Amino acid sequence: MTAMLEVRGLQSGYDGSTVLAGVDLDVAHGQVVALLGRNGVGKSTLVNTVMGLVRPTRGSVVIDGQEMAGKRPDAIARLGVGFVPQGRRVFAPLTVAEHLAVAEKAGRKGDWDRTRVLDLLPRLGERLGNRGDQLSGGEQQMLAIARALLINPRLMLLDEPSDGLAPAVVHQVGEVVHELCATGMSVLIVEQDLRLAFSVADRVVVLEKGSVRLDTTLEDFRSDPGRARSLLGVA
Template sequence: MLHVSDIHAYYGQSHVLQGVSLDVGKGEVVSLLGRNGSGKTTTLLTIMGYLSPAPGAITWDGQQIGGLPPYRISRMGLGFVPQERGIFPSLTVLENLTVAARRGLRGEWTLDRVLDLFPRLRERAANRGSQLSGGEQQMLSIGRALLLNPSLLILDEPSEGLAPLIVQEIIAILHEVRAGGLPILIVEQNIRAAFAVASRHYILSKGRVCFTGTTDELRDNEAALHQHLGV
């Protein structure tokens, strides 16, 4: 469904992505791993249209999306949960969700269904984004992305900075989402979280893919784990 082919990205003179290719198939959950600064966020920002993929190509459902603006890419069904979460701090939980629902496509994800998935958000419905804990902000960000009724969910380090118990909650939520058949592309540094949700993995190092394989293949590849992930 998502096909990323040999994309490059630059920040000024700095050649950050040096030919990244990856695929996410129907119903598949794929992780993108790598150390700090390896280019994970840059890859997602390029897929989402915030950066140009030049040269390279990105196709989604057979259509070229490379170079389209982010709002069009999101309307084509790519739901994005950015690393900095992207919620509105001055709006309440309910307002954050309603704004997302209004922008979204119609589909199975309604406000009620999202609040069923995240009972904590239901409890906090009247609180402002800025009053939420890190875990609640992450849940709100995922809820907002689901309300777009995406055909692919893309998350940038959803476990970052969260306590282990909250990470477990997020993983359980992603399991539910995956069980519904929604494919997921997840960036992680937390290898246990990646193993818990994804079945196939890519490792980035200095803007290049240096490993690709299944969970079992990566578990058995101590060199890749040690050299590129520091575990």
């Protein structure tokens, strides 16, 4: 498979500090890559740098053949990159319908319109008049996914989509990711919930101290539980 996302030698950080120390990573067309690692190793920094929210100090971010390192987030979104940030970042005073309208206005032309998004996430259709601060955590997460889909992405970045959610909602998130994969979308998912990560991923990339420690297939990663426990610090 050819790469939808190619990251090479990527370095970035905050306020002069280095968090990513030369990351190489690929996400092929139609592939789901789970980005794993202990807390503080740079997983969110990586997706934020790919999305243009953190400027790299060195390295390359090629998206569908175009160099995008250091470009603005709106330019990266227009190229077809959807982003579901950690914490969801829903605007409290805006209704669900208003969130969707903003996303539609900013989006590219494509198959993901409001009707299709609400077919995939029907609970949102029941809550169109509700403000962001009137939604449950699960509903806010579905709204964050809906906003990202309405830009008609070819690559979706998901940062800790299970964070703070009940198990039933986490399962629903997994089903949504499966649906996106069935459309041929590429997905890079940062996740601490290994059950969710393992249920959707084709490949696993493990970060350690700002660098890639392991890049392998899901089957290979799961074949060595001791290695997985050592890398991730889980019991």
